[in-house]
Amino acid sequence: MIHVTRTISIDMGEIQLEFTRASGPGGQNVNKVATAVQLRFDAANSPSLPDEVRERLVRLAGRRMTSDGVLIIDARRFRTQDRNRQDAINRLIEIIRKAAEKPKRRRKTRLTLATKRRRLVSKRRRGETKRMRRSVPRSEE
Numbered sequence: 135m136i137h138v139t140r141t142i143s144i145d146m147g148e149i150q151l152e153f154t155r156a157s158g159p160g161g162q163n164v165n166k167v168a169t170a171v172q173l174r175f176d177a178a179n180s181p182s183l184p185d186e187v188r189e190r191l192v193r194l195a196g197r198r199m200t201s202d203g204v205l206i207i208d209a210r211r212f213r214t215q216d217r218n219r220q221d222a223i224n225r226l227i228e229i230i231r232k233a234a235e236k237p238k239r240r241r242k243t244r245l246t247l248a249t250k251r252r253r254l255v256s257k258r259r260r261g262e263t264k265r266m267r268r269s270v271p272r273s274e275e
Contacts, residue, residue, distance in 0.1 A: 136149075136223065136226075136227065138227050138230045138231055138234070139230075139231060139234050141184075141234075142182060142183065142184075142187065142230065142234060144175075144180070144182045144226075144230075145182065148175060148176065148180055148182065149173060149174070149175050149223070149226070150173070150174040150175075151171055151172070151173055151174075151219060151222070152171070152172045152174070153168040153169070153170065153171055153172075153215060154168050154170045154172065155167070155168050155169070155170065156168075156169045156170035156210040156218075157210070167215070168215065169210070169212070169213060169214060169215045169218055170208065170209065170210035170218060171208070171209045171210070171215065171218040171219050171221075171222045172206060172207070172208050172209075172222075173205075173206070173207040173208075173209065173222040173223065173225075173226060174204055174205070174206055175204065175205045175207075175226055176202075176203065176204050176205075177191055177192070177195075177199070177203050177204070177205050178202065178203020178204070179203065183230070186236075187230070187233050187234050188233075190232075190233040190234075190237075191205070191229065191230060191233035194229055194232055194233050195229065205226070205229075207222050207225050207226055208222075209221040209222035209225065
């Protein structure tokens, strides 16, 4: 059982781990040992996630989420399979924690009276400047 928040826990059976050979550092070992980890989590059908968390997770995951609702996380940062596995699980926990946070509702800010006055004064000044640039009509005598 992976505890994500106080209310959300994920069963290890919901996570599929696949190991592949990774590129990068490791010397000859990189050609022999499957150290890279691909974690798959079926968020769309997971009973562990509340609906609102699932919706935010889809938005947060972006391209890491397939059209079927499966979240895929690739971990190949470390040389050992165990550290990559732990890294993938930690990244899954991190993204679900972010999705579990309810976004704060935005409250519209109101302009102060002084700000409105300053804006109107500057507009009047600008209009006056433009009016002064106009050509003066000639009076015919």
